[in-house]
Amino acid sequence: MLLSLQAERNWESLCLMLEDVLEDQSPRQLLALELGSGTGQHVIRFAQKLPFVTWQPSDIKKESLDSIKEYIAATHEKNVLQPVHLDASESWEKWAGLSCNSCDIIVAxxxxQYSSFKTAQGVFTGAGQILRQNGLLITYAVYAINGTITPSCNEHLDAELRQMNPEWGLPDIDVLRQLAYGNGMRMERMIEMEEYYKCLIFRKL
Structure with missing residues (x-):
């Protein structure tokens, strides 16, 4: 079982955000896809706090998929499906057999910030196809805004990411807004989180 200290620190604020965003949806059962589930800590917490949502975790790394399976086995959470291998940079038809208009929520x-622009394009193209009408794409990251990164600690973070991989770096909110628009979605809300992180809420029109 893998352990992320950051996931342990931020799961509570993420759960509160999801409870707030999905407040009016709770009377019905929803299906959510998590892209890049990592260790599996988040998806287990989400399942515990939001029992009206069935969660489909995914990742591209075998060690992450194994860790998610171990968390599911250890917690016996009934509303978390077995994880699937999914590369968001690939066309949505290859997204683990998920069909058009099948998901209510996609969470990233x-x-x-740890992905190439091709992956970002894939996330928005896939969400535009797989989300049901009025479905939500929720992204959590540190962002640039219209090409500008502030404050200086976020500039350092962007530089560190690009040093690790030249294709990584802080995504630009304005670019994501355009990607959303081009795939039948609109940015509905921006929620300020801890340490300059933000959640962006996109709705499929």
């Missing part, structure tokens, strides 16, 4: 926690 700390995925976009």
């Amino acid at each position: 926690i700390n995925l976009l």
